[in-house]
Amino acid sequence: MKIAQQRFYLFSLNTNPMFEQTMTTFTEQIEQIINSEETSLKKAELGIRLCNKTLTKLQERVAKEDFEDAAEEIAFFKNIKPIPMSYLIYFTEIRTCELNIPKAGIDPKIHYLEKEVKKINEFFTQNNDFVNYMEQSYNYLDHVYFTRHNLENFPFAPTINYYQYPEFSTSHDMLWAKIQAMYRFIHYIRDAIQQLKPDNIYIAQQNQPKLLLWTGSKTALVELIYALHAVGDINHGAVELQTITSAFESFFNTKLNTYKTYAELKARKGDLTQYLHKLIVHLEHRMRRDDEL
Known part of the structure; x- marks a missing residue:
């Protein structure tokens, strides 16, 4: 986005x-x-x-x-x-x-x-x-x-x-x-x-977990980053997309091409936010399972 x-x-x-x-x-x-x-x-x-x-x-x-x-x-x-x-x-x-x-x-x-x-x-x-x-x-x-x-x-x-x-x-x-x-x-x-x-090294980087790696697709991570930026829940929306991206890249030890990937997301046919919908389905399934247990 x-x-x-x-x-x-x-x-x-x-x-x-x-x-x-x-x-x-x-x-x-x-x-x-x-x-x-x-x-x-x-x-x-x-x-x-x-x-x-x-x-x-x-x-x-x-x-x-x-x-x-x-x-x-x-x-x-x-x-x-x-x-x-x-x-x-x-x-x-x-x-x-x-x-x-x-x-x-x-x-x-x-x-x-x-x-x-x-x-x-x-x-x-x-x-x-x-x-x-x-x-x-x-x-x-x-x-x-x-x-x-x-x-x-x-x-x-x-x-x-x-x-x-x-x-x-x-x-x-x-x-x-x-x-x-x-x-x-x-x-x-x-x-x-x-x-x-x-x-x-920033304090946040000093306290950063060393073993967290993003093992999903980079496209999914970019979709998540754009969604967080869109809703404005980080720094009240007063933060640039690149700042959020850099934080995720550092935290998960990965490198992203956000703008190119976002263009590909927009070009999708059908469901534009596949990963976000996947998150909803899995979270709701877990909640129902937890209630059953």
Whole structure:
């Protein structure tokens, strides 16, 4: 599945169709930028341009047609706008990092990146209550956080200067976007540190079981990876497909060609998700067997 399809799954059930084409185009182009051979700085510049362009389109559409009810407004500011907004913040952070990181010496570069990690951790600590609200998939304060009617009565204003128009913002949509962006940015920082310290092994890798091998087909594993990415249950959907793929490759000591395999999955005749259906059948069979025992 392409990022367009993966990301769009997260809001397709709640979104107004008038945003569908804009978001589909955006997510397809984001995928092209991320998977290009450009430098990180160039990717950031291209991404920032695309995000601003998309946000402007969304803003114009909202100003012209607005929402039919509060539920539609909440769906937009909770699930749609934060997607390009979070990428804008993410690419802006990358651009700042690439421009400000020391140009010489491994130790100064690592020190700079570790300071960035500390700042990210402080951000999550400062916003712990709201992060918990979103992580638990609560919705009882959505009418406060994700509608514009409560702006005057809610003094909160995130210290974010990436892109902000009062008539196109709620009290928390920018903060939610930044949370998603920071989930992505922490992976960028850790990868950068790993490149500078190739002998440094992540804690997760240190604790990784050594004897787990994927003995099913690689096609089945790719199908599973795309499904996990599509449903958005890893890092709240704020994680790139390649990051999940790399984790599975490391964990199961294998190598995958995800994009080629995914194209083959889409070209199947009949059942497009054979492995996922197989999992359902086997799990249900086991449950029935366990009940009988």
